[in-house]
Amino acid sequence: MLEGPGPLQLPGGGRFNDDDLEPAILKVDDMAASAWASGAAGGAQGLLNGVKLQISHTANLALWRTQNKEPLAVTYTFTSNGAPSNVPDEIWVEGRELGTGSVTWELVAPTEANPGGEVVASDVVNFTVTNPIIDLDAKAIYHNAPVGDLSDDLEDYPGAYVPVNNDDDDYDLYNDEDRSQSGAIAGESDLLPIVLHQIEPSILGGTYRLHIPGNVRVWYNADRTGAVSDLSTFPAVAEDETLYVEGYQPGGGILYIDWWNETCEINAADTVAVTVFDWEGPLNVPDHSIHRYTATGGASGPGSSTWLEPVNGSITWSSQADPGPDEVKIKWNGGPAVGKAVYQAAPDYIWDLEVNVVQVEIAPPDEGSTFRGHKVYDMLSRVERGVELKTISAGSHVLGIPGLEWWAKVSLNGPIGDRGVKFMRIGFVQSAAATSYSGSYHTVSASLHSNVQAGGTYLDASSEFDRPYQSRLEPAVFFDPDPTAQPPRKVKTIGSNDGPQGGPPLTFDKGIGVRPGDDVLDFMQLCWDFDLYVTARTVDARNNADLVYTSRATAHWQFDATGSIGQVPLYFWTPASSAGVYPPGAWIPVTDGSQPPVMTGDLFNDAIQNDEWN
Secondary structure, three states: OOOOOOOOEOOOOOEOOOOOOEEEEOEEOOEEHHHHHHHHHHHHHOOOOOOEEEEEEOOOEEEEOOOOOOOOOOEEEOEOOEOOOOOOOEEEEEEOOOEEEEEEEEEEEOOOOOOOOEEEEEEEEEEEEOOOEOOEEEEEEEOOEEEEEOOHHHOOOOOEEEEEOOOOOOOOOOOOOHHHOOOOOOOOOOOEEEEEOOOEOHHHOOEEEEEOOOOEEEEOOOOOOOEEOOOEEEEOOOOOEEEEEEEOOOEEEEEEEEEEOOOOEEEEEEEEEEEEEEEEOOOEEEOOOEEEEEEEOOOOOOOOOEEEEEEOEEEEEEEOOOOOOEEEEEEEOOOOEEEEEEEEEEOOEEEEEEEEEEEEEEEOOOOOOOEEEOOEEEEEEEEEOOEEEEEEEEEEOOOOEEOEEEEEEEEEEOHHHHOOHHHEEEEEEEEEEEEEEEEEEOOOOEEEEEHHHHOOEEEOOOOOOOOOOOOOOOOOEEOOOEOOOOOOEOEEEEEEEEOOEEOOEOEOOOOOOOOOOOOEOOEEEEEEEEEEEEEEEEOOOHHHHHHOOEEEEEEEEEEEOOEEEOOOOOOOEEEOOOOEEEOOOOOEEOOOOOOOOOOOOOEHHHHHHOOOEO
């Protein structure tokens, strides 16, 4: 310390000591200097008249009488009246400039040769004025790897940044977050290295004490083993010690070290601010899917914290906000691959969140047809809500024949030993639109149209239980993949079918039965278009990723029941040339990250059963 002249005063009164001063003991003939001066050789009786005790020092030192820096006289002279009364036994030495220096303690007495006095006894104490280099460094990070030290002038602000360790580097059996596990984490890549450097000069020796804030944990090893507790101590002269900081809870904290040796102590000798930022997003996804990732707690300021271009993916949308969150939507490329969502928490801290991108292959079944259409059947009529409806069906419910059957062979492959495969769920989603749906009644020269015709596209699930899937029943879904099973469940041929039916009111008055004078339906137009999608989703629910149904293949088919109606009971239907079930030719791959266009709203079956004819 280089304070001005003492003594050092407290603001409210009283004095305090300067811990950076070193004491020096003054003795003569192994006696305390004050005792020798008052009693030795008759000094008290004036027999040492003209003798001096004097203290000198080099220019890089300052001397004080007390540790709280009371001024010190450097010459004490004996007179004929006796010894000086204020000879010190101890003085305090302050370093003012770096380098070596000394304090000299001399006894000066008159001699025959030099009546004015000459040094007849002396002693010298050498001091080295040093500025101890006590250094706690945090590494800068580039894609989870250390790339040199964070600059000292940035250690306190903005400091270092480390993510909450909420990913799953070891892909353990239960897929627990790494921070909640015990034991070594294979592949752990989200810890921040810090280094306790050996003190310089090493001659100072001493001990470090590490203070750990509550938002982090510290480990001896990079695999998250060997816990370091708060206030742990380390020899200051040992080899540089690398420790590993784990983000445990979002927020800021200060890592700092104290240092002390036998004669000196420095509290908070070096500090590093550590901010733990939170990031969220699915870690197991189907390939060619789009998912949202968020981060909160990055450095403030334009461009300081932001999502960067991912590895094995591309950004489709992003948003930066202070204080957050920073958001991004990433479209992942084809798998199997380890993708990386890349987040710059601060300019010196670029961290990768690893994502298992699972390959989802859709192919024709190994045997049989991919699509099989059946003929259209006249089901005569049915009654819905007090209206008798002419009914034409794709296939026959009575005969157990669907209008269309379809199959798809699904193969799942994940990276690094099929990581992510068990999170996949595969199923069909179907949408339907009544492109034309009307009836003509020639007697009254009028027509009736279903409101479903103008209703756009509907989700076509078999029931509320099945939504949004066309069916959740076996074998229409692949909900239990398991690459560890014997044999592995990574490949499955899924299939389903549909048999839509419909038709206009049998009579223009929309009643039940045909009464005298009723105008019977003469001609009906029914053309319904269906779009099938093989969808892949993850059950990894981070950021609601489990609600993303990514299309991986699509196919279009059509049910046409256009035709004329006989005018005598049983009012048979004669198909037009366009009538029939038109199956798709093949599954068309989808890799643009899109989802089926309709996933909510009324079901097509309900709309047909509750439609209005006007």
